[in-house]
Amino acid sequence: LITKEEGLLLYEDMTLGRMFENMCAQLYYREKIFGFIHLYNGQEAISTGFIKLLSQKDSIVSTYRDHVHALSKGVPARAVMSELIGKATGCCHGQGGLLHMFSKEHNFLGGFAFIGEGIPIAAGAAFTSKYKREVLKEKCDDVTVAFFGDGTCNNGQFFECLNMAALWKLPIIFVVENNLWAIGMSHLRATSDPAIWKKGPAFGMPGVHVDGMDVLKVREVAKEAVNRARTGEGPTLVECETYRFRGHSLADSDDLRDPAEKARYRVRDPIDCLKKYLIENKLASEADLKAIEKKIDELVEEAVEFADQSPAPLRSQLLENVFADPKGFGIGLDANEIEPNNKEIGREMIRLRKVMIREPDAIGKETKVEESMHLQMGDDQRSQVRTFTPKNHIMMETLHKLSLREAVVSHSTPSSSVVEDDDTNKKTSSFVNEKENDYVDADADQVHSPRDSTYIKGEYQVQVPKEKDTSVPGPRNDSSQRSLEFKSKVRRNKNSFEAIVSASSFQRRRIRERTRKQIKSLHSNHAYPIIKSNFHAGYSKSSKYR
Numbered sequence: 001l002i003t004k005e006e007g008l009l010l011y012e013d014m015t016l017g018r019m020f021e022n023m024c025a026q027l028y029y030r031e032k033i034f035g036f037i038h039l040y041n042g043q044e045a046i047s048t049g050f051i052k053l054l055s056q057k058d059s060i061v062s063t064y065r066d067h068v069h070a071l072s073k074g075v076p077a078r079a080v081m082s083e084l085i086g087k088a089t090g091c092c093h094g095q096g097g098l099l100h101m102f103s104k105e106h107n108f109l110g111g112f113a114f115i116g117e118g119i120p121i122a123a124g125a126a127f128t129s130k131y132k133r134e135v136l137k138e139k140c141d142d143v144t145v146a147f148f149g150d151g152t153c154n155n156g157q158f159f160e161c162l163n164m165a166a167l168w169k170l171p172i173i174f175v176v177e178n179n180l181w182a183i184g185m186s187h188l189r190a191t192s193d194p195a196i197w198k199k200g201p202a203f204g205m206p207g208v209h210v211d212g213m214d215v216l217k218v219r220e221v222a223k224e225a226v227n228r229a230r231t232g233e234g235p236t237l238v239e240c241e242t243y244r245f246r247g248h249s250l251a252d253s254d255d256l257r258d259p260a261e262k263a264r265y266r267v268r269d270p271i272d273c274l275k276k277y278l279i280e281n282k283l284a285s286e287a288d289l290k291a292i293e294k295k296i297d298e299l300v301e302e303a304v305e306f307a308d309q310s311p312a313p314l315r316s317q318l319l320e321n322v323f324a325d326p327k328g329f330g331i332g333l334d335a336n337e338i339e340p341n342n343k344e345i346g347r348e349m350i351r352l353r354k355v356m357i358r359e360p361d362a363i364g365k366e367t368k369v370e371e372s373m374h375l376q377m378g379d380d381q382r383s384q385v386r387t388f389t390p391k392n393h394i395m396m397e398t399l400h401k402l403s404l405r406e407a408v409v410s411h412s413t414p415s416s417s418v419v420e421d422d423d424t425n426k427k428t429s430s431f432v433n434e435k436e437n438d439y440v441d442a443d444a445d446q447v448h449s450p451r452d453s454t455y456i457k458g459e460y461q462v463q464v465p466k467e468k469d470t471s472v473p474g475p476r477n478d479s480s481q482r483s484l485e486f487k488s489k490v491r492r493n494k495n496s497f498e499a500i501v502s503a504s505s506f507q508r509r510r511i512r513e514r515t516r517k518q519i520k521s522l523h524s525n526h527a528y529p530i531i532k533s534n535f536h537a538g539y540s541k542s543s544k545y546r
Contacts, residue, residue, distance in 0.1 A: 001216055007274075007283045008292065010215055013052060014044040014271050015296045017068035020077060023300050024067065024084060028250050032308075033084050037098050040068040042213075042245035045270035046177050047072045049218030050145055053226050059107040059125045059144045061118040064099045065177075066111025069147060073108045075101075077303040087310035094313040095321075115148065116155040119174070122146035123161040126172035126235075133232075143229040144172045151182025153196050159203075162237065166204040169234035173225045174200075176239045177212065183248045184256045200237030212240030213268045216277065243268075 002010070021039040028037050040047070043065075051060060051072035062069040070080050075091050083090030084098055091103045099113040109125060112118040125144045132140040152158055153176060165172050176196050180187045188194055200207025206228075210221045218240060225236035243265035247254035278284040 001220070002283070004283045007278045008288065009052065010048055010219075011271070011274055011278060011284070011289060012292050012296065013048045013072055014215065014274065015293055016071055016077070016299070017044045017047060018271055019293075019296050019300050020067065020071060020080070020303075023081075023304060025246075025250060027085070027304070033098070034086075035098055036064075036249045036251060037084075038065040038249045039244070039246045040065050042265070042270070043177055043179060043242045044068060045215035045218050045274075046147070046175065046212050046240045046242060049215045050147075050173070050175060050222045050226075053219065053222050054143065054145065057107065057142050059109050059122070059142065061109045061122040061125070061144070061146045062101075062111040063115065063118060063148055063152075064111055064113050065149075066099070066101050069111070070101050070103065070106075070108050073103070074106045075103045075108055077299055078306040079103075081300075081303040082307040082310050085307045085310075086312070087307055088313040089307070089310040093317060095317070115152040116157040119146050119148060119152070119157045119161045122172055123165055123170060126165065126170035126229075127168065129171050130168065141230045142171065143226055144170075145175055146172060147175050147177060149182065150176060150178040150180065150187045150196060151185070151190070152176075153199070154191060159199075162199065162203040162205070162235075165235040169232065171229035171232070172235045173222075173229055174235065174237045176237070177242055178239055179242050179244045181244075181248070181257060183252070195239075197237060197239035205235045205237055207237045207239070209239045209241065212242030213265070213270045213273065215270055215274050245269075 017040060021041050024033060024037055025039060027033045047068045051069065054060070054073075056074070060069060060073055067080055067084070070091065071077060079089065079091040080101065081090075082088075083092055083094065083096055083101055086094045086097060088094055090096065091101055091108075096102055096111075099111055102108060102110040109121055110118065112121075122144050123146075129140050129142040129144065132138040146161075148158070158174075162174065164170070165174075178187065178196060182190060193199075195209070197207035197209040206225075208221050208225070211217050221238055225238055228234065228236055243262075245262075245266065246252075275289060278289070279286065
């Protein structure tokens with residue numbers, strides 16, 4: 001069925017997946033890897049059997065159990081390991097982590113933490129291939145393979161994408177890695193018909209069942225499915241019956257599965273079965289296979305050492321690739337990345353970062369800060385700086401993130417006003433607390449009560465002193481005195497400011513109450529429609545924003 005070269009390639013890829021996952025388990029227990037980690041042990045025949053038949057241009061989509069799929073597609077082991085540890089040298093620069101790996105270079109379209117999410121992405125990639133070939137008349141025979149588990153096959157995305165793939169004859173292969181358990185739910189208890197492959201013919205595509213513990217059988221089925229997709233014959237649904245040798249994740253004690261069931265599948269280890277086949281058919285010797293194992297062991301050790309010595313990601317990339325709009329909420333380059341002749345740009349960008357939150361106008365256009373920044377720079381320099389146009393939901397999210405040591409309060413809504421001082425021709429900002437009518441002077445070090453200020457157009461304002469006045473203006477009652485006994489540092493920045501308040505636990509509770517009060521006030525004024533429209537991407541479902 002296979003040549004010696006093909007057999008050694010299959011064995012090397014499966015061994016890489018197994019040794020890599022075993023090392024991940026060690027790093028997890030040594031607290032080098034955090035969060036949930038889902039190992040692929042026992043299922044290597046599926047990844048190797050399908051992906052090693054694909055070309056560089058073909059695409060794959062994975063699940064949260066994505067490490068080995070990435071390795072089989074050609075993503076370097078050091079890049080995958082660095083991503084797991086959260087280093088800048090990872091395939092996603094440390095931002096994808098365990099569950100969301102991605103590599104555009106290798107057409108690895110990502111792992112997805114939620115089951116079923118990747119199937120529509122795979123269908124879209126397959127549609128792209130068909131569109132290029134049939135509409136744009138380009139030479140394109142790219143194939144897409146979607147990997148997912150048995151637990152996904154009861155979800156809507158699965159049925160919807162089977163329907164569309166069959167309707168449009170998309171070049172896609174749906175690979176079900178049926179390891180018989182969806183976390184702690186047996187597959188037999190979760191569906192009325194356990195034979196997943198039968199759902200293919202119901203939508204007008206071939207459905208195939210294969211032993212997912214035998215890489216050679218998987219490879220034969222994969223060959224036919226890939227050939228059908230490449231020649232324009234449409235999709236195929238392949239159910240690979242397999243078994244994971246560990247729990248759902250390393251946090252799973254794996255007590256629900258029957259020990260006899262585990263032992264029955266353990267003796268069918270796909271790597272051991274391939275090793276036995278290669279030796280019996282004289283395609284490889286024990287020495288050949290041991291040499292491969294030694295090579296892979298060194299490769300994995302080198303990947304760990306590389307990841308351990310790699311730097312952490314720069315803070316400047318935190319919000320990269322978050323907003324589709326290139327003028328989105330970007331924080332730009334770090335100061336050490338600015339060229340020596342662009343120091344002014346660097347200082348401006350650092351200043352913008354410190355502002356943190358800026359309320360845009362109703363249609364989300366560029367703010368005055370951005371316009372001011374552009375006026376200070378030439379046309380040749382503007383392209384080097386991302387514009388600073390945050391959205392309302394960023395402001396709302398930040399208001400909730402009051403830390404144990406500091407409460408960061410940044411605001412510029414109708415409750416925060418700016419007036420022109422006729423005498424000093426300076427602008428004054430104030431943050432009005434609607435619960436106790438206290439406010440923070442943008443340039444002073446004190447929090448004032450209404451009696452100490454000038455009442456202007458329904459809001460309390462105070463003139464900016466030419467020199468810092470450390471005195472406490474006016475008497476205070478015991479209640480306000482108790483609530484104001486903490487130091488505050490207020491930085492003024494044009495039309496908005498940021499107050500960093502070091503407070504006791506009692507005062508932090510007061511701050512949180514005031515923040516909730518202000519959020520409620522936003523729902524009662526003209527800002528509500530803006531917040532509602534900007535929250536459609538998930539924020540509106542959170543109870544704390546209602």
